[in-house]
Amino acid sequence: MADIRTLLACALLLACSTLAARTGPAHAEPADAGPARADIRLDIRLDNGARAVLEPLPGVDAVSVIALYGTGYIDDPPGTAQTVHLIEHLRLTAGTGNAEPGQTQAEINAIGAANAETLAHATYYDYAIPPDALERALRIESDRLRTLRVTREDIEREIPRIRQELTTVLSMPGLPLGKFASMAAAQAWLHGIDTPDLTLPRTPDARSVLAHTHRTHRPGNLTLLISGGFDPANAERILRETIGAVPPAAGGRAGQPRPEPGQLPAIRRARWSLPAHAVFVAMPHEHEDARAELEAIAARASFALGQRPEIRSAFASGVAAASGRLPLFVAVIIGADENADEAADAIHRALDAARATTPQQARASADHLARPIDPLPAERINAIARQNARARGLPPSSQAVLAAQIMGNRALQNLLRERIAPNTALTDEALEAAARSALARENRRVLVISPG
DSSP states (O other): OOOHHHHHHHHHHHTTSSSOOOSSSOOOOOSOOOOOOOOOOEEEEOTTSOEEEEEEOTTOSOEEEEEEESOOGGGOOTTOTTHHHHHHHHHHHSOBTTBOTTHHHHHHHHHSEEEEEEOSSOEEEEEEEOGGGHHHHHHHHHHHHHHBOOOHHHHHHHHHHHHHHHHHHHTSTTOOOHHHHHHHHHHHHHHOOSSOOTTOOSOOOHHHHHHHHHHHSSGGGEEEEEEESOOHHHHHHHHHHTGGGSOOOOOOOOSOOOOOTTOSOSEEEEEESSSEEEEEEEOOOSOGGGHHHHHHHHHHHHHHHTTSTTOSEEEESBTTBOOTTSOOEEEEEEETTSOHHHHHHHHHHHHHHHTTOOHHHHHHHHHHHHSOOOOOOHHHHHHHHHHHHHHHTOOGGGHHHHHHHHHHHHHHHHHHHHTOOOOTTOOHHHHHHHHHHHTOGGGOEEEEEEEO
16 A cells, blocks of 8 residues: 555665665655664564564654565465555455454554555555554554454455556656566466456455465564664563464465476566556576575666666566565566567666676675665654655654654665675675576576556
8 A cells, every 4th residue: 555655666666776665755864874873673583473673762752663574466376466465455454353444544644654565575564653652553463463354345445546556656757667567477477377467357255365364464474673762671561462462373475486497488478458568587597595696787787777768667676676486587667659579688688788797796786785774863863854844844743753754764674685695605706607697698588568
């Protein structure tokens, strides 16, 4: 569930030019981030398998809570693209326990901000709240785990909102369709679906949607990020009484493993209802020990493609948008009147050029993306929030929400950076060999998704 700014942020996420996007209003940080505060970080594992990362920051009168689950749109069942995205909407807006549909989201929005986002490999729900609302936010999240109700009426309410997100993206300059194109690619590559439909043309059965939710949204698949002005001992107590009290549940990622190298057809053509071509060139490979470095090389090709005038947007899987079971790929979006085969050839040429990347360059890029972001002191967080509020003409009361979103953004980026694993033991010779093999033109696989 995202506004226009969020959708643009997701496009940037997939473009590999940044590591992670935040829901809610975008914010800019000054180039001079100031001196870093002493790093205070508590990493807690609850008995039911949930993980909580606490970053208390006295001096900021706000708290960010992000509940991130290890399931994303690559886990959509065969033939039902957007299922996990629909679940994201439903967990925000459906009823829980004694709460009516929409009640808990409205409650948080009345005192702060609540939103959510679906990525390729993860879905997260974020709360920007005053410190005294921390317990309420965690109880809402635990209620969603235990007592979520999903009805046909809930689903029918949210499907038009999901379709509107697609319409909004199609109206944006550059057609930042990377997220939705990757959903379609997952259906084609993982399940052999040649007509992936992102519009949810049929109303899914509520019981099957709820069952999929329980399989994927469970304590053992949850990481909580809590940042801001809270007492860590009290926060840990609340965590154990709320999220920690949810019984563990079986389940996990749905679907198939990543296709084996060479398993994909040399070229696959698919159709969708969107007025654009999505052209993918995949590089299936057997070099998982060099994946982060190979992803950095692919990102270089993606950046070069983004400079071409006929290409509306370019993106890649990997370090900026971990894609889990999808193969390593570079992709572009072009207009419906452009030539998709010429776009595929342009990707091939960009990858040919990227093969000249030296091991040192590949390693440096991967290392940079994996490096944690330095923490900011409270006074800098508050200053950035004031600056953003003034720039947007927002009232001073909005500064606490902005401060929470800044903290949550940094916590989320650092969590995603943990997933990047440059191989420090990899020699230059081994990395060069992996790049030659993975980027060899004869090993590449093409997917073209066209209007029709």
